[in-house]
Amino acid sequence: MFTTRPEIVGTFGVAASTHWLATQTAMGVLERGGNAFDAAVAAGFVLQVVEPHLNGPGGEVPILFWSERERAVRSVCGQGPAPALADPAAMRAMGLEMMPGIGLMPATVPGAFGAWLTMLRDHGTWSVAEVLAPVIGYARNGFPLVPRISQAILAVQSLFRDEWHSSAETWLPDGKVPRPGSLHTLPVLADTYTRIVETAMGAADTREAQIDAAMDCWYRGFVAKEIDAYCRTTPVRDTTGERHTGLLRYDDMANWAPTVEAPATMDFGRYTVAKCDIWSQGPAFLQQLGILRHAGLEAHAPTSIEFVHRVAEAAKLAMADRLAWYGDPDFVPSQLSALLDPAYLAFRAARIGNNAATAIDAGTLLNGMAPRLPDLGVAERTLASADVRFGIGEPTFASLPPVSEWAERELFVGDTCHIDVIDRHGNMVAATPSGGWLSSSPTIPSLGFALNTRLQMTWLEPGLPNSLAPGKRPCTTLSPSLALRDGEPYMVFGTPGGDQQDQWSLAFFLRHAVHGMNLQEAIDAPAWHIDHFPGSFWPRQTVLNRLSVEGRLPADTIAGLRARGHDVRVGDDWSEGRMSAATRERDSRGRLVLRAGANARGMQGYAVGR
Structure with missing residues (x-):
């Protein structure tokens, strides 16, 4: 490739x-x-x-x-x-x-x-x-x-x-x-x-x-x-x-x-992926892995209709659960073990059909606890009296259009940075x-x-897992990743991107772990993300069933996704993600071999090593 x-x-x-x-x-x-x-x-x-x-x-x-x-x-x-x-x-x-x-x-x-x-x-x-x-x-x-x-x-x-x-x-x-x-x-x-x-x-x-x-x-x-x-x-x-x-x-x-603290983890074939606890969106990555664990992804090329559709639908389910269940475990009872329960994830996987989901579908836990979603009308009410001359709360930089256009234009350029390092000792x-x-x-x-x-x-509405409270951590989108392979430490990786972080990172990981692409191939491959939730940044407007893809995705894949009901928006050829990654493994003689890759999108991310 x-x-x-x-x-x-x-x-x-x-x-x-x-x-x-x-x-x-x-x-x-x-x-x-x-x-x-x-x-x-x-x-x-x-x-x-x-x-x-x-x-x-x-x-x-x-x-x-x-x-x-x-x-x-x-x-x-x-x-x-x-x-x-x-x-x-x-x-x-x-x-x-x-x-x-x-x-x-x-x-x-x-x-x-x-x-x-x-x-x-x-x-x-x-x-x-x-x-x-x-x-x-x-x-x-x-x-x-x-x-x-x-x-x-x-x-x-x-x-x-x-x-x-x-x-x-x-x-x-x-x-x-x-x-x-x-x-x-x-x-x-x-x-x-x-x-x-x-x-x-x-x-x-x-x-x-x-x-x-x-x-x-x-x-x-x-x-x-x-x-x-x-x-x-x-x-x-x-x-x-x-x-x-x-x-x-x-x-x-x-x-x-x-x-x-100890991280949350999920097994996926030879791999065990570690993420930060439920005070972050990191468990959404783990939920997607658990949902996709038996999806037969190895039979579908990473730019195929089936692969993109299944991964996109898993993201919708995980992000709906993020909205309903994630919050600071020091303030609200953590439902992480229930969300990562294999039986629950199998139940969620069964929700994926041949057509795109068009509604937010947060799961009822196997213990009978029902999800509660925030009042999603708050965004429009807030915008009606807001001063948006200077932006909308995230670092979205372009010439500023009228507020009615903020939700329609693909202006997101990443709100974050990322760094991966591995030394000769294996740290x-x-x-x-x-x-x-x-x-x-x-x-x-x-x-x-x-x-x-x-x-x-956070939400000002009371009673939600991520409702504002003094001394409480907001549920952050920031989400680095670390993976073990066959029980040994193997890979560190991540990307900027707010709500997209645990989508871009997941697709990268699947391309590497399932399809065998090397780090740079998995980073460079055509990427996408879904919007099917209220955004994490002010004014938290809700977009449903949008699938934004790079123009390099095959035309027949784009057409097939649209036929399945996805609202596909085609962006620039190199517009999705800013991944970087590094790995370590022992060769046949026991020597530690290190690898790294970085994203060419944006023309400023680089990997080095010797």
Whole structure:
């Protein structure tokens, strides 16, 4: 099969990500003696600067990793919770039916910093000064703007000039939208990270204690204090058309810490796939695997009508269950074991017919519990009085059309980043950082970064698994993946894409695991996604039975899918997904062989290795 580039093969180390500078940062760490954990952390921080339209320091990150020393898969939850002031009754009393999509109100505790440094402290070898040196260098000395960054700034330049003046100072040098390819600097952010390093180095002598001191700077020191002061005193215009101060406070930051936990898993032939728990959408991947486990996919080519139809219909069922059942297990009883029960998944698989499903079909659990769906009319009611001049809550960047066109035009370009690393020892990391992108909320002037808006993924309607509550994590779309093969650690992989993450990743995995494509072939193959649920991003409009496919999908497949009732939308030839992946396996002589691949779509993701 034709591929856009070769699959990378080596023995020393491999890295793949959504931006070449992050990939090369990770490889540079490996070359200088760091392990996969050091490399992923350094690259993760670089992504905050070189893909600022897709993530930032004020965002979040879920991480899956394999520790060769511990011989175990672990998940790090870097999804911060809602502030104590995030009372849904108070929001409804303000006349709100959902959280705004931009501004300060929808911010959670920014969990990325703590998650990255927790993994570094417990499994890395480098100091906080060493892993932050690359991001400080790019922020202070300059990084090249990929075209999408310039497009992002262009789309919200009026908001920055008229309302978010600190963002204008950060992203509009000399009052102008910067040109693609030009070098841009973030000196205030460089100063913030430098101050953290200097404070941490002066507070302790050991590597681990210095990392703890850095986390204290962020969650209990000057960073938390500046966030508190800004949220208390700065009214910010958001999608309500009004100005609101933020809800996040010092105590919210000081009382939070990332958790490390066992992941959820699903067996599929030789493979066992690990995903984050039901506080993420990761189990939707596992549900799809369980539904498709006996679907005979090996008999159908990956671009055939039968393959695409069955995978698309499985996605509809899993995403309906996400809507009905997923939420923070610290606040609502987890139904994960019931959702992954083989008998339940067989029951769900039987729902797939020859024709496309046209209604949301959430499952009644085998214990008799019935699903409850949110009021899906809230989106239209909210839009009727919303201010959408500056976007709709996700980093959807293009010239802004009238609101009536938002749901019809394929403007989604990815809201997230991804990084995969494997080192010569066999340690593996997959991480999907997001949030705090440059258009989410104003730059905090004293810190040089914006806060996330993850609470837009919650419901203000009471009684739902993902209803807003103080201290509760929103159910995030962020979803890295890790797979074992024959019981041995094998692959880390993932993609940006919001609601599409566990669709693009699943199809990639099936092409590799079922049809034997190598990593690059499975990434480059024609891709698609379904929309058959309320979107996770504001204003959460519901689209049913839409199947968006790349133009490279065979014409007879497209025609056959339409004949089965799918509302097929044909996009550009290279428009679906930003996958990256890496694998490890032993050869016949017991040597560890490493492979990696990255996505050519968007012309910025790369894999490297040797």
